[in-house]
Each structure stands twice: as structure tokens, then as C-alpha cells.
Amino acid sequence: MARYWPQYLAISPYYLIFSVFMLFPVIYTVYLSFQKWDGIGDMQFVGFQQFRYLWDDPVFWLSVRNTLVIWVLSTVPMLFLALVLAVLVNSTRRFTALYRVALFIPSITSLVAIAIFFGAIFSNNFGLINAILKGLHLGAVPWMSNEWTIKLVIAALMTWQWTGYNAIIYLAGLQAIPSELYEAARMDGAGPVRIFFSITIPLLRPIILFTVVISTVTGLQSFTEPQVLFGSDAATNPNSGGPGQAGLTTLLYFYHQAFDNNDFGYAAAIVWAFFLLILLIVLINWRLVQRKERRP
């Protein structure tokens, strides 16, 4: 054992920091979810009471519904548009460097900056979007106060930020497909649509699976978007997710319970329940995409 000390020393910083600031906290969060605790006083063991309360908490279910709606509204157009863009970039040889850089830039941009930007252009009274609508003699839309448009704005933000990233990933996958396959298919008389569904999609499947999993995990964790967009009614009810709590995602609800209400035990129950829900959805997605693979 002694002769391995340099190797153990080399990997120890990671495992030390990881154990103290990640592993222990994650396990402790499980413990916390069975306690009642305000962060200062004594903890009180309450068993499954937090989870029972969670089950009957309409706000928790509202937040889950919001999160799922926003996730679907963003992920479906995002992955579809990404595939279209990737196929188009792949079909041409000019300006490809420009396309890659321009499409990738949104994904490295700070979410806070972009949330502020979306808040500004979708503002009910002063926003660019409503100014254009008025200019076209269409009515202004109360984007930031209607239950559905709030979700649309958040979903549009996520779509804007991640479509190009996914397109670049798809593009890398497309370029790995050997061109002989396409030539052979063309020789057999297959049209572009047939080629797309019989060659491109099946060969791209592992990468599509990757993007579906990543978009599910990140999409369901939306927090910064509604937190920044609707932070302004903070005085009375901070982090409530905007009018009608339409932008209250589950992580925002978790944050609200933990750091506004100091209800740490309940917040721990929320975040664990939610993590299990994410796992379940990822597994379902995984099975769906895998099953299609077996069919043809």
C-alpha cells in the first residue's frame, strides 16, 4: 500500500472536497427530510410527515406541473429545430465556421443576463415585443402576467439558449456518418426523406438519446429563469414565481422553502422527491428511445 502513496495523494483533493461538500451533504439531506428544522433551533424527528404534507401540498404539485409544462414547451421545439439546423449546416460547405460559432454562443452566455434581456423585451408595458405588436395594430399581450404566456416566455428563453448547442452536437454526429452509406442509398433510388428516416435518424440515435437525457436533466432543473424574471415582487412574497405562481418551478419552490421560509426539513423533502421524479422521467425517456431502436 505504501508505494501507492503518490497516486492516492494525487486523487485525494477531489475526494476530500467531494466528500465534505457533496457526498456528506447529499446524505445529510436525506436525514434532514425526516426532521423539522428552521436552521437555528433543535431538530425534531417527524418521520414521513414532511412527505405526507408534500403529497397534500397543492403548491408543490402546481410547481411540478409548471416545471413539466415548461420542460415540454422548451425541449420539443429545441431538439426538433436543432436537428433541422444540424442537417442544414451539414448539407453545405460555406460559412460553416460562422454558423457553428453563432449557434454555440447562446449556450455560453450567462443565464442571468439572458433572463434580464427576456424580461426587458417581454415587459408588458415597455417591451420590444409588445411595441412591435402594437405597431402591427395587434393588441399587446400581457406576457409577464398571464398563466400561459409566463411559461411560454421561460420556455422560449430555454429554447433560445440550448437549440444551437444541441445542433452542434447533432452536427458532430452527422459528420461521423460515412458518406458511402448515403451514396449507396442514393444509388438504390432513395429520396432525401427516405434517406433521412432510414439512415440519418437510426445512426444518430445514441446522440439523440444523449441530448434527450441532458435536456431532461437540465430542463427540469429550471430555477434561474423564473427566479430572476419574477424576483421583483420580493417584498411581500419573495420567489413566488410571478403572477398566479405560474413560473414557480419545483426548484424555485425548494429555494423559497429553504432560504425564505427557513423550513429546511420540508425543503429537503421537496428536493429529494423532485430528484426521484427526474430520475423516473429520464428512465422513461431512455426506455422510449431504446425501444424504437429494437423495432426496425
Next chain:
Amino acid sequence: MNALNRKRVRGLSVHLILMLGVLISVFPFYWIIVMATNTSQDIYRFPPKLWVGSNLLTNLQHLFDKMDFFGSLLNTVIVAVCTTLLVLFFDSLAAFAFAKYDFPAKKFLFGLLLSMYILPTQLAIIPQYEIMVQLGWLGTLKALVVPAAANAFGIFWMRQYTSTGVPDELLDAARIEGAGFFRLYWHVVLPCVRPALAFLGIYTFITAWNDYILPLVMLVNPDRLTLQVALAQLYAGHSTDYSMVMSGVLLAVIPLVLVFTFFARGFIADATKGALQ
């Protein structure tokens, strides 16, 4: 001739659609510049001003009156630089051990690292907050840098590169001359893995620069904010003076975009490689 024309039209429409995509991608940056350089009145007016104005300095003056911009900027730079340096050092060192050596429990430890990669940070954040309270780190930049220094992706990424990018012959030759683990790391491995470090460095820097939830939770003392938190609070507090807020967003976003554009080619290639692994 006809077929050639049709091909040309198809090629042109492909570029038209792609250019539309490019336009949508970069429009926010253009509009941030427009808002930051005009007065708020000019933007609220109908039709709004669509071109760069001359009011940037006044907007910045208002911004600097409302928030300690350079204090926040300095905090952000310190956090991003320290996090990046620690991640580069720790991860390349650990990756060398994982890539080129066998030691007991190596498989288990690496598997643990990979499986923990999927745990979202929010699961840990309440106890993390309590730990920082106990350590007396709450409100300090240490509370942001130290947890971020453990980066599983970085070790995974560096290990991939080290196993193929560092020739075993080179290591053996240095060993014959009596070099131990750490001398090998410093004199042989580090020079070889520089391209992989470049990507990991830029990636870590961008991520640390843009991080929001951790500074939001940990920086409870209002005069030690990072840029992202400071801007979000400014937006929440003065939501109608968009020009002022946007001048701050401009200063926080454009440098990063410019640096990225400069390194973009290699960065994008590496980022997709990371995703396809």
C-alpha cells in the same frame, strides 16, 4: 442547366434559413447594446430606436451609482480565476494517476466519481450552507471556490486525454532517469496535456463566471456579491430603468462572448467531443 439552377436555389434557401438562425442567436447581444447605449425613454417610445445611441456613459454613470460594479467584477474574477486554477491542477493530477497507474480500489473510486456526476448540486445545497456557517465561510468567496474545485467532469476529461496524449515511452524514459510521480507530472505530463487543459480552463472559467445559485445562497453579505447576483438584484430593484441595467449586462456579457469567439473553434470541437464520449 435547369438542374443546376434548382441546386443553386436550394443552396441559397439553406443559407437563408441558417442566416435566420444566426440572426436569432445573436439578436439579444445586439439589442443589449442598443438598450445600453440609448435612454430608456428612447426604447419605450414607439417606434423604438433600433440603432446604437450615444447614452452609454450616462447609463454607466447611473449603474455605478446604483451598484458597486467594480467590486462585484473583482469578486467574480477572483472566484473564476481561483476555481479554474484549482480545477486544472487537481484534475490533471488526479487524471494522471487514473490514466497511467494501477492502485488498489482504483476502479471503485473512478466508478464512484462517474456515478456522482449525475447528482444535482441542489441536493447538497442546504447542508453546504450549514457547513459554511460552521466554518465561518458564509459571505466569503471561499464558500464559492472550494466546493467548485471538485470537478468530476474535469477528471474524466483529463483522464481520456492523458491516457492517449501522454506517450508511455516518454514516461518510461523519464523514470529511468529517476523521476518520481510528481516530477513526471510536472515535467512530462503537463506539457503534453496542454490542449486538454485549455478547453477545461475556458469551460471552468465560463461556468464559474456564470454561476448563480451558489453565490445567491452563500453571499449573504450584500457588499460581497458576484456580478450575476448583483445584476439580478439590480434588475429586481429597478426593473424599469432597462438602459441602466443593460449597460451592466453589456459589461458582464460582452467580454466573455469576445473571449469565447476568439477561442471558439477549438473550444466547440472539444465541447462536442466531451459530449460524444
